[in-house]
Amino acid sequence: MSTHMDVVDIIRDKREGRVLSGAQIDWVIDAYTRGVVGEEQMSALAMSIFFQGMNPQEISQWTAAMIASGERMDFSSISKPTVDKHSTGGVGDKITLPLVPLAAVFGLAVPQLSGRGLGHTGGTLDKLEAIEGWRADLSNDEILWMLGDEGPGGVICAAGTGLAPADKKLYALRDITATVDCIPLIASSIMSKKIAEGTESLVLDVKVGKGAFMRDIDDARILARTMVDLGTAAGVNTRALLTSMDTPLGRAVGNAIEVQESIDTLQGRGPADIEDLTVALGEEMLACAGVSVADGEVRKALVDGRAYAVFADMIAAQGGDIEKPLPLGRHQQVLNAPSSGIMQELDALSVGVAAWKLGAGRARKEDAVQAGAGIYLHVKPGEAVAEGDPLMTLYTDTPERFDAALAALEGAWTLGEEEVSTPNLVLERLS
Ligand code: URA
Numbered sequence: 001m002s003t004h005m006d007v008v009d010i011i012r013d014k015r016e017g018r019v020l021s022g023a024q025i026d027w028v029i030d031a032y033t034r035g036v037v038g039e040e041q042m043s044a045l046a047m048s049i050f051f052q053g054m055n056p057q058e059i060s061q062w063t064a065a066m067i068a069s070g071e072r073m074d075f076s077s078i079s080k081p082t083v084d085k086h087s088t089g090g091v092g093d094k095i096t097l098p099l100v101p102l103a104a105v106f107g108l109a110v111p112q113l114s115g116r117g118l119g120h121t122g123g124t125l126d127k128l129e130a131i132e133g134w135r136a137d138l139s140n141d142e143i144l145w146m147l148g149d150e151g152p153g154g155v156i157c158a159a160g161t162g163l164a165p166a167d168k169k170l171y172a173l174r175d176i177t178a179t180v181d182c183i184p185l186i187a188s189s190i191m192s193k194k195i196a197e198g199t200e201s202l203v204l205d206v207k208v209g210k211g212a213f214m215r216d217i218d219d220a221r222i223l224a225r226t227m228v229d230l231g232t233a234a235g236v237n238t239r240a241l242l243t244s245m246d247t248p249l250g251r252a253v254g255n256a257i258e259v260q261e262s263i264d265t266l267q268g269r270g271p272a273d274i275e276d277l278t279v280a281l282g283e284e285m286l287a288c289a290g291v292s293v294a295d296g297e298v299r300k301a302l303v304d305g306r307a308y309a310v311f312a313d314m315i316a317a318q319g320g321d322i323e324k325p326l327p328l329g330r331h332q333q334v335l336n337a338p339s340s341g342i343m344q345e346l347d348a349l350s351v352g353v354a355a356w357k358l359g360a361g362r363a364r365k366e367d368a369v370q371a372g373a374g375i376y377l378h379v380k381p382g383e384a385v386a387e388g389d390p391l392m393t394l395y396t397d398t399p400e401r402f403d404a405a406l407a408a409l410e411g412a413w414t415l416g417e418e419e420v421s422t423p424n425l426v427l428e429r430l431s
Pocket of ligand 1: 088089171180185186187189190
């Protein structure tokens with residue numbers, strides 16, 4: 001990248017709504033990664049992009065430049081089809097935990113390279129780290145072993161620092177400059193990591209609703225279309241499901257408590273929504289890889305112990321002991337129903353924020369999370385409750401956090417007389 005450019009010109013071009021050239025994008029991403037373009041300059045550029053957007057060509061170039069900032073994984077030695085899934089993030093979204101071993105049952109290799117949570121949506125690694133001894137950091141050789149014929153076939157581990165380092169820097173900057181919720185930046189951020197990861201196929205779970213980045217279905221559709229097009233152009237067989245995120249998934253929100261719910265699902269006694277979404281995404285992953293299975297077989301493998309056996313192998317291979325009881329916050333507070341009625345609404349965002357305040361999530365990326373913090377939802381929308389019965393149980397090791405969590409839950413739920421029908425979880429499919 002020998003041509004020198006002036007970053008101020010690039011910021012001004014975008015601020016005025018002009019299209020950036022490929023050379024400008026390559027230069028600015030490379031210079032930012034090397035520290036030549038400063039954080040304050042990149043934050044001005046990110047805010048300009050937030051307001052002016054980028055066209056498909058710019059988004060594709062931006063993604064390619066972030067991929068080129070680091071290494072790419074190589075799974076060509078794996079004889080099985082590689083298929084991954086990525087969720088844009090939701091409250092109680094623990095689907096990765098049962099889904100990865102489920103897909104592996106059918107001979108897929110699933111390289112789920114994940115991150116830690118920031119804000120109100122939890123991170124998969126934070127959840128699994130609640131299992132004593134479980135190790136998130138694996139070498140590339142260990143990842144290949146996990147995926148190969150000798151290993152369990154699926155792996156959930158930390159994405160190494162070598163994958164799309166430009167995105168790592170930029171995502172942290174966006175988080176503190178109010179530039180996260182911008183479709184071109186979200187799409188390029190997610191897809192740069194997934195393309196660099198080297199999976200052959202990818203299923204995206206794009207969340208829509210009050211607890212998601214995308215509150216409205218039109219925006220979610222644009223985000224999904226942008227990501228599917230980026231993946232397809234890069235040779236990754238990509239599909240997306242748009243799924244509802246108005247109310248939390250399952251009954252458990254937190255870390256250990258979500259692992260327990262995942263284990264329950266893998267033992268055939270999980271909540272219906274977790275089971276249904278895991279099956280829908282599993283079927284999509286198999287279809288993406290061209291593997292056909294008999295009707296009902298995916299659900300059967302989820303609940304009859306086959307996926308659980310793979311999960312137990314995956315956890316053991318990374319040092320975890322699945323037989324050990326999972327931690328639960330030392331202090332609990334129960335929120336009781338003030339009257340009898342049917343739960344009309346239960347707001348995902350408020351529950352996510354409350355769990356985060358209890359210690360399940362982090363405000364800054366250096367913060368530690370509490371494995372045992374979280375919320376158990378005794379009553380979900382459509383379910384009836386009698387006056388005085390528990391609506392939710394809150395868990396934490398630090399009881400001074402209860403007040404903030406209870407404040408976040410104020411107005412988050414309503415009880416009434418109306419029957420409430422359960423809305424569809426899968427709203428649309430894109431490929
Ligand atoms: N997840 C990411 O990895 N990047 C974003 O920009 C948003 C969600």
